[in-house]
Structures are given as structure tokens and as C-alpha cells.
Amino acid sequence: MRKNLSLFIIASLVLLGTSCKQKANNDNLTVETEEKCTVQHLDWTRNAVIYEVNIRQYTKEGTFAAFEQHLPRLKELGVDVLWIMPVHPISEKNRKGTLGSYYAVKDYKGINPEFGTKEDFKRLVDKAHEMGFKVIIDWVANHTGWDNAWITEHPDWYMKDSTNTIVSPYDWTDTAELNYDNNDMRTAMVGAMKYWVTDFDIDGFRCDMAHEVPTDFWNSTRKELDSVKPMFMLAESENSDLLEHAFDANYSWELMHMMADVVKKTKNADTIYSYIQKLDTTICSDAYKMNFLTNHDENSWNGTEFERYGKGVEAFAVLTYTLNGMPMIYTGQEVGLKKRLSFFEKDQVPSWNENSTTEFYKKLNNLKRTHPALRAGEQGGKIKRYSTSANDNLLIFSREREGKEILVMLNLSDKNITYTSNDGFGRGNFTDYFTGTAIKELPATLKPWEYRVLTK
Template sequence: MLITPGLIIILAVILLGGLLIAGCKSETESSTAPKSYVSHLDWSKDAIIYEVNVRQFTPEGTFEAFRKHLPRIKELGVDIIWLMPIHPIGEKNRKGSLGSYYSVQDYTGVNPEFGNMDDLKALVDEAHKLGMYVILDWVANHTAWDNAWIEEHPEWYAKDENGAMIAPFDWTDVAKLNFENEEMRAAMIEALKYWIVEADVDGYRCDVAGEVPLEFWDRARKELDQVKPVFMLAEAEEVDHHFHAFDMSYAWELHHIMNSIARGEKNANDLAAYFVKNDQRFPEDAYRMCFITNHDENSWNGTEFERMGNAV
């Protein structure tokens, strides 16, 4: 899947807590590229994705306050709104006073800071009326330490040799789930279905998708599509994710090349080599998310202006 250099106009603009992200797609075919069996929705083709941090987007930090900005966001050319996790944030082992959105206390709950389910439904409905779509950030790999599953289903969690629940990496505010447990998988898929049925969301951006077994994502996509055809974005760069589960994956390598070019460490030859490799690795109809920033980059590596200077 070749991404033509002339088409790399990457729209990733920080604006009042939101991020514009362009979905890059191939214009040429490759006879060696693997085949994807995912059926893309028409509205997802060449889509512009806008990442939203609800808490920081407006002074109020609510769904209702954000909803008032939807017409302006539509005028920017946005197609898909990606809401960072909207669930209640765990209190136990919380990092900092605010905690992490990715420490989910309740998969079917709404963070009361943002409003309630009716407020979310109104936001989604308004976005749909404007011709936009809404996806939720989903954290399947781990939960908060005070998620009800911890007490009700301890067998749903990964454990060390001493039988103690473990945190993934150094993320001490969360407990890693055990995807060898079939009941947990089924419960996770039911939670994914919940937001499609109750709030009419259009899909998910799946956090650390590579840490979750691929067969889970394949099954989840199949079951979700039976409820409503969805759009799925993987925070990962594995080719296999495109075969049955995800429409789009992160173009992380391109992101790092662009940063290096901005610093004068690489040039157009490196970009051209990337296009060739990308074309050979990924299915010709796979969507890759091209970006110059996102919430992780902004938090850990600086803004696009700090990383890329005048090249932005």
C-alpha cells in the first residue's frame, strides 16, 4: 500500500484540546501486499479524525460544552470524532490528582466530570446530524484497581507466580486482564456492544491493541458488526490487525521519519523508502493513520512545534 508523497498533507493540529489526524491511504496497488478481509464503511475512506480530550477542550470540560463546538469542527473538514476514554477514572493507586483516563473503573459508566449518558447521546446525535461520526477510546488490556471486576472476578486478571495481580509495564495504576479467560472476553465484548446500542457510537480506537490477543479483536469485530457496522482503529502497527479486525492502524514509523526530517537527520529518500516498504507490508486497502502529534506525543515528547519547529 503506497502512500504517494504528494498526498502527505498531514492534518494534525492542536486546537483547544482537540487533534486533527489524517487517515492516509494508498493510491497505487501492490502485487505483493497481503489481502485484508475487513469491509470498510464508505464514510471512513480518506477520513479526517479529530481527537478530543473532553476535560481540556472547554473551560467546563463537559460533553455539553464540547457539543457547541461541533459546527466549527465540521467546518475544519473533520469526518470522525475520537473521544478519549469517557469512563469513570479509578481512585485506587491513582497517578496524580486527576488520574489517567486509561484507568477504567467501569466499562459501562460515564465519567461524571463530563456529564451523563444523555449528554453523550446528545453529542453523538448532533455529530451525526452534521455528517460526522463518533468513536470511543477503548482500553481492553487493563482496568483500574477498583474496577468491580477485581473483586467479583479475580480470575479475569493476569497474575504472577505468587498469584498476585500484576500491572502492565510500569503502569501501576492499572491491573492487567487475563485474555485466556473466556468469560472475561465475552464480558468485554458485551461492554463494547453496550455503547453502540445505548449511545449509537460508530466504533472504537483501541488502546495498546498489540497487547491484546489478535483472535479477541477478530471475534470482537465480527460480533460488533452484527450489531452495527463499525470503524475500528488500532493503536498498533501490526499488519495482522488489518486482516479481520481493524480498518486503520497507526503509522508510527512515518511519524518518526517526519520528526527526523524536521530535525535535518533524514530526507526525502528515507520517506520514499518508507513508502515502498509500507506498500509491500500492508494490504493495499488498509488504512494507515498519519499524524504529526497525538495526546501521547504531546505529553511525553513535546508539541509538534517543539519537536518539528518551523517544519510544521
């Protein structure tokens, strides 16, 4: 997805109420939820961290081979899933900018020559697998570029207006919208997806604008892909019906915007907790949310996480790692990238020098990987919020699993907060996760944007 994000996000939020747990029991109705949610998650997904790879901007060369040299660094960072932005050739007709959008696909079975060859990509995937990574690729199923062969060979595979002219979705004039009423097109799309599984052994797909494609297509496609190799499927959407039979995880756009609104003081800690509670009634109980601060769209069009969250960046990062779901890191986030990367031009990450931000994310990745309470879905610990005299500014919660507890304390404000509580949290001996020091008494005051992660 690219520009005009707010339009799509609003549409997604309107549809959020439709889910596998969609009706309250106000009329003493019995709501059957478990039967409607059939996705079986692979075990490795439970404590995984996703890393989004922008090949074009990653290195001076902007190639698979150059990115491959970063695999040892990413292994040390502690990420698990490499989500590689679209690898396909980019259409030249109606192209935006010099290099065009990755999401204007010219050939679903081709490799962007800007990045290298099919052999280069196969070697990258094989090397990543040898090192223990999983690899998923971006899949653009809603539209193609204008010089995709399908346009001339199968014009009936596309949406048309009243004059029989193929149309673009939204203002994406570099793309042509596909018609999912055409079964032949559906068959070709599934075949193209299978190609990357059989020939390159990828582990799943991040599906662009997944809610713009009929849910029944994804439901049947998931079964077909799993018959070749069990998949991990991530939907760029907040439509919860996609989580019932097709996708392991979808986006937490709503949370991302709430965090920015907290900085603007139009939302607060209570608002975020209400969002957490809402998920218990709007998505499958074992479904995942992908929690994130930034991605390719946010960075390019709306600003870096430092522009949007200011001094709250680390506190919000802690939140994305300790809530139920899967955390995600975008290219350069782990070194504190403070640059908006151009979308249609070459604009590489200026430096990969490690710093305190890198160490911060290494610690978070290790916590996600090792703490049983942070496993995604039903296998993680339930979130219990502790009430304080400053609920509008403080979000304090714990999660416990297998006798291990994590206590998260967040001051989501730009001022010192002194509080009291009768909830009796923090009993017993804790260790401050980031400093390793023993904690016998919880702090009564939290500094602006201060976070504490305590384990027991």
C-alpha cells in the first residue's frame, strides 16, 4: 500500500466490527466462535519478530546479493521472519518517479532486474534458511502494473468502467485493478503464488491491501498453499474476517494511530487499554495482530517514528513487543533511522552503525523470543491491567505463563506522574529486564515517557 493511507484505514476500521466474535450476548444469544476460526499457526510463529526488508534502499547496490551480507547482523539482532518487499519487475507504463512503485507488478513470476536474478534470490532464501530465518514475500493481488502481460492477453481479468476501459484503484494511476469475478484470473493468481513456494521455498506471504480482495479467494488460496507447504500469512488489513480461515495475522493500524494521538494528547492510556479489550471481542481468540511503529508507507509518506512519536518512541516500542501479537521492525529502525526514505527513487539508508537503539531492540527481541507469557495468541499470558490514580497517563499491566510473570509500566505522557494504587501489583521479587537489577519496591513516580519492564 502507498499514498492516501487515511482513506483505507478509515474503511478498514469501519469493517473491523465484522469478525469471528462479532455479536454480543445482549439477547442471550450463544455465539459460537471457535468453529469459525480454523487457522492453525505454525509453532515458530508464536514468539517470532518480523523484519521488513526494503531491498532497493538497503544498500548502495540495492541488490539481493548486497543485502545477503547483512544476514549475520540481523541474526545477531534477533529477528526471525524476513518480509521482503515486492521482488517482481516494476511496470514502466504510467510509472511514478524514476524507479516506480514496487506495487505495480509487471510479471508475477519474474524478478526485478534492479535487485538481481532468480538465482540471486534463490541463494538469498537458501542462505536465510540455513541461518534459521523464515522468508515471506510481499504479494500484490489487487492490481497489476499497466504493462503486465495479463492486460493484453486477458483484458477480461480487469475491472472496467462504463466505457469498457480498464480502471485504476483509488488514485494509483500506475496500476490496473483486477476483477475477482473472473475465475480464470483467480486460478492464475494462485498458480503464481504457488510458483514462489515450489521454486523458491518461501515460507509465506504478506498480502498487500488484502481487504480489497474477496475473502473467499484468500480462504481457498490458504488451503491450496498449505497443501504445498504450511504457510505463514500476513494480511495488510484490519478486517477480522480474514483471520478466520486465511491469515495468521493482520495489521494493528488502529493502535499505531492511537499511539501517535497519545503524543498529540487527543488519546491516552485509557484509550489504548480500551483497544486491547476490544480485541477480545472482535478477533479470533488465537489470532495475531502485527504491532508496529513504522513501515515503508509510514516512513515515506507520514514521517519517521521520531517525527510521529517524539520522545515516546521507546515506550511505544515496548508496548508493541509486550502486547499479544507479533512485533515488526522496518528497515533502519534498529539503528534509529531518522530519514524518510523516498518511495519511487533510490534513497539508501545512510548508515548501519550499531548504537544504543540497536541494543534496545536486541533486548526486546530476546524478551519476545524467550518469555512464555509473550507467545502470540492463546499460548501467551492474558493481559491484566492494574488500576492507578493516573489511569489516563499510566498503562501498567502484567502477563503470566508457566509460572513466569512480566510486569510492564508505561508513562504515556510528557510529564512526571506520581500515582497510588490499591490493586496490589508488584508483589514479590522482580528484576528490571533492561538493567538486570533486583527490584524490591516499585517506583511511585514515573518520569515523562518512562518505561519499566520487570520480570519474575
